[in-house]
Amino acid sequence: MTKIESLIELRQLISTLPPGDMTEETRIARIEELLAACWDELPGEDGGMPGYKVVGRMEDVKWEPPRLRFSIERHGGTVMGSGYAELQSWIVDLERGSKTLENDWRRRWVGGSRNGPLKVGPIAAEIADLVKSGKQDRRLKWKSPDEVRILIGEVIADDCPNQTLAGRRRRFKTLLKEALRQEQWVFTGTNTLKKTDRHA
Numbered sequence: 001m002t003k004i005e006s007l008i009e010l011r012q013l014i015s016t017l018p019p020g021d022m023t024e025e026t027r028i029a030r031i032e033e034l035l036a037a038c039w040d041e042l043p044g045e046d047g048g049m050p051g052y053k054v055v056g057r058m059e060d061v062k063w064e065p066p067r068l069r070f071s072i073e074r075h076g077g078t079v080m081g082s083g084y085a086e087l088q089s090w091i092v093d094l095e096r097g098s099k100t101l102e103n104d105w106r107r108r109w110v111g112g113s114r115n116g117p118l119k120v121g122p123i124a125a126e127i128a129d130l131v132k133s134g135k136q137d138r139r140l141k142w143k144s145p146d147e148v149r150i151l152i153g154e155v156i157a158d159d160c161p162n163q164t165l166a167g168r169r170r171r172f173k174t175l176l177k178e179a180l181r182q183e184q185w186v187f188t189g190t191n192t193l194k195k196t197d198r199h200a
Contacts, residue, residue, distance in 0.1 A: 006037035011094050014063060022061040025170050025190070031068075032058055035092065044099040047088050049074065056171035059163040066095035069102075073167070118168055123155060124175035131193060132183050146195040147188075150176075 001009070013030065022028055032055045039051030054072065062069040074086040089103035130137050131148060139154040156169045177187060188194045 010034040120172040128179035
């Protein structure tokens with residue numbers, strides 16, 4: 001799919017949605033994928049953020065036709081030792097096909113605490129290994145050898161603000177899905193994975 005096609009599909013998808021806050025994870029994940037694909041082609045400042053970093057990181061997503069509003073937490077400062085994470089507020093005008101960095105401020109976090117930036121990549125890799133090997137774990141509830149429910153509350157604890165929690169869990173599931181793709185494991189529900197028939 002080309003960048004122009006991604007923008008067209010994004011417009012078509014969002015045009016079917018009612019105005020207001022977006023909370024449905026699957027829909028937000030698809031919006032992130034399409035927006036990331038055409039991000040670099042949208043005129044306007046990029047805030048130093050390449051398109052691929054949109055995926056799995058959108059918070060406080062709102063549809064205010066024709067504008068899509070959302071925030072993204074950037075962790076560059078925390079990597080360099082700062083006690084703050086940068087929070088960018090964006091507006092994407094789907095009618096004009098443009099992006100605008102509305103606000104750029106800092107969100108306080110306590111270094112080393114559980115509410116600081118969480119690296120979900122290693123967690124997703126660990127859970128993927130457990131699923132592939134069929135091992136028992138307190139974070140997994142096996143229904144059969146080919147079906148397992150991820151106990152998301154045990155994987156990503158709800159010890160942070162709701163927007164941050166939703167973003168963490170969405171990123172985790174995106175990475176887990178990718179890690180299990182070649183093994184034919186797919187999500188069949190919000191947190192349920194099932195192994196499909198390779199020969200189906």
